[in-house]
Amino acid sequence: MSGHSKFANIKHRKERQDAKKGKVFTKIGREIAVAVKEGGSDPSLNSKLRDVVAKAKANNMPNDTISRSIKKASGELGNINYEHITYEGYGPSGVAVIVDCLTENKNRTAANIRHAFSKNSGNLGTTGCVSFMFDKKGQIIIERTEDIDEDELMMVALDSGAEDFVAGIDFYEIITTPEDFSTVNAAVEEAGIKSVSAEITMVPQTTTKLTSEDDIKKMDGLIDQLEEDDDVQNVWHNFDEN
Template sequence: MAGHSKWHNIRHKKAKMDAKRGQMFTKIIREITVAARQGGGDPEFNPRLRIAIEKAKKANMPVENIERAIKRGTGELEGVSYEEVVYEGYGPEGVAIIVECLTDNRNRTTGEVRHIFTKHGGNLGSSGCVSFLFEEKGVILVPKDKYDEETVFEKAIEAGAEDVVTDDEEFYEIRTEPKELYTVKEALEKEGLEIEKAELTRIPTTTVEIKDEETATKLMKLLDALEDNDDVQKVYSNFEMSQQLMEKVS
């Protein structure tokens, strides 16, 4: 689980430095469109849309882009129709991988995802082959340099969170039931806590330990290639490796 968390934090930092704004905007716009289509265009009554809009604002997306994406989702504007597709497979050493996509062409996306798995030493599996190894949770990140552990834990539990994980160097990871994510987030913000990120995620219940650099490099290239695909929204994996090895191959 630690490896999973560290990998996502490294990717988060890289995204800031690389500033792949075009690709980032594409993914966020798709999420806003689908969220509006499924739950309506009013963020007050659509938690998924609220989270997507917040992500867009953090990425400095122009307001007009956000509004157009919402209108495409609600049908007020014409646009491409996206569907949610989830792929499951294995990386090197049998590492479990789940890939969440939003696509306007399932056949194209399936071919591209399968090619990425094969090219980097993995293989695409059938639906359900690894999803049982993950739990769906809400995760809220709070910066460690601003609050002590006792304060965060107390406020999180009072707000309705399940647990607070402190493994990461930079952030407290507050975990919630998926349906409670936005309720807990709002309660924490009312208590004055700064929220770095809030999202629905999949947390591995068991991990595969990676010890050698060659295997780690293959795995990181596979995960990076999946995340760099335009149709891919999120990638989850159940690997674990040391911080030293993680930094070598990231």
């Protein structure tokens, strides 16, 4: 998959999410709450929380909002048991889709996910049916600007443990193992460089380009419907949105 397509997909997703920033913040707040419940409220001692905070910052979530979410987390989740559930399936023309959920009601979530797929000419598959087509990685996307020195950024990334550094036409992409993501992201932040996206994600090994306008419309509809669902935290796919 070309790096340019990756960046185009990221930008497309970010533009879509920016239009519903409140919902994105609510979902990240839920991730923060679960991370705090599982590993405590100190990001320096809780790597999962540290990664979610990085994602929150990349989504322009205000620091005071992040702090409030962390402080409120343990109290808020006292009587709520969220469960991680991952669904896998296919969109129009076989586009691979992974849906990452946090829910306290599995039946409701399953029904909603199934409905989203069927409404948009997709279908749910079994566990593992598409995940083998993705790699779990830390991914940091930075928009290319004149004030960022490419060589300097590459050295910061690689010296801090990045697996790969890609310089695209209008972006830089830094790939890490999930374990090294926090360290590399912190190094980028310390260098004063703002990322467009920074998170642990599922990176597709190849992309699928749709040629039918009807398929494209249905794929966009599937993504939108899934992302609108309060139980859905992440939607990963190999649809080339460029």
